[in-house]
């Protein structure tokens with residue numbers, strides 16, 4: 001039991017000639033907080049990687065920036081408190097709602113690190129087959145087909161047929177290239193992702209970039225599966241991708257996907273994959289002066305910073321430099337941008353858990369973001385992460401804003417202005 005605080009009152013004390021009657025000199029003894037059974041918290045902090053949850057001192061800074069809290073009841077502070085009060089985080093839906101957007105870590109004075117806590121805890125649960133059904137399906141698809149969409153591996157390079165420009169495949173090319181383009185799953189399979197891939201291929205061709213793709217040899221980078229708790233699957237994918245890339249000669253890797261960017265930058269090195277890697281916006285920004293814009297794009301455009309390009313990896317300028325260069329385009333910033341950008345809800349496995357998450361939130365993060373873009377008067381929401389086109393386009397429809405806001409990849413906007421797409 002707790003030693004309850006006892007008020008200690010002294011009769012009247014006189015300090016510097018000022019008399020303090022008992023009601024003003026009431027003091028409390030230091031309180032020993034022992035009423036919590038810390039078993040649930042100890043269970044979490046004993047797991048390697050999850051120790052920092054125990055460092056929370058409840059300042060609440062994270063709650064103000066957590067995207068989930070704007071549509072639900074969530075933040076590291078709240079998670080800590082519930083765990084402190086005895087709720088098992090390993091059995092709670094809280095375990096699956098975090099998108100690993102990293103905004104809490106940015107502001108936390110105690111460095112409570114959800115980017116390490118979440119994968120560590122999820123891994124324990126996933127190893128017992130206990131994750132939300134949708135997530136398990138995405139894991140299974142990735143393991144079986146090399147992509148979370150469950151598309152046949154042999155169709156991975158089918159989008160190339162509609163590119164209208166040569167998109168060399170390394171196994172057929174049999175020659176070194178300057179840029180190895182790691183396309184990733186959604187840009188290879190999703191219809192809207194494919195359109196962005198075609199736009200990007202045409203831009204690369206117009207710039208005479210010497211590039212190649214892996215085609216059917218490429219597998220999902222696996223970074224989101226890792227954050228969602230499937231580290232074994234990630235390891236398998238990393239080993240396969242590194243082995244495949246190592247067969248070829250190239251100067252640098254260019255990725256379409258910020259999640260793949262994160263994997264190449266921080267994870268693949270441990271598997272022998274140490275290549276200079278850039279996001280496509282970074283590579284194109286270097287060629288800004290060579291992009292031949294021939295059409296005005298007279299739209300009011302706002303840009304959604306992907307968590308894994310911006311906050312996780314510090315790139316905020318390259319996408320904006322490209323957008324600013326497009327003639328006629330007016331770039332407006334939303335309030336929550338750059339370091340404090342809102343999250344689309346797709347990171348950390350959120351991409352595959354929309355139905356699960358819907359049970360605990362009032363709306364999807366993508367819906368919240370779309371409404372925000374409209375509030376700022378944007379006609380186009382520019383994106384540069386392959387998860388986002390489909391997420392935001394769905395959100396435009398589900399919020400009843402069809403026809404009011406277009407969602408376009410930056411590659412598509414550039415290609416429009418360069419007259420490379422209809």
Ligand code: SF4
Pocket residue numbers: 055056057058059060061062063076077080104107108109110111112
């Ligand atoms: S910001 Fe950090 S210390 Fe403050 S409540 Fe959140 S997790 Fe706890």
Ligand code: SF4
Pocket residue numbers: 065066067068075076097098099100101102103104105114115
């Ligand atoms: S990483 Fe993002 S979603 Fe997860 S708790 Fe922190 S702020 Fe919320």
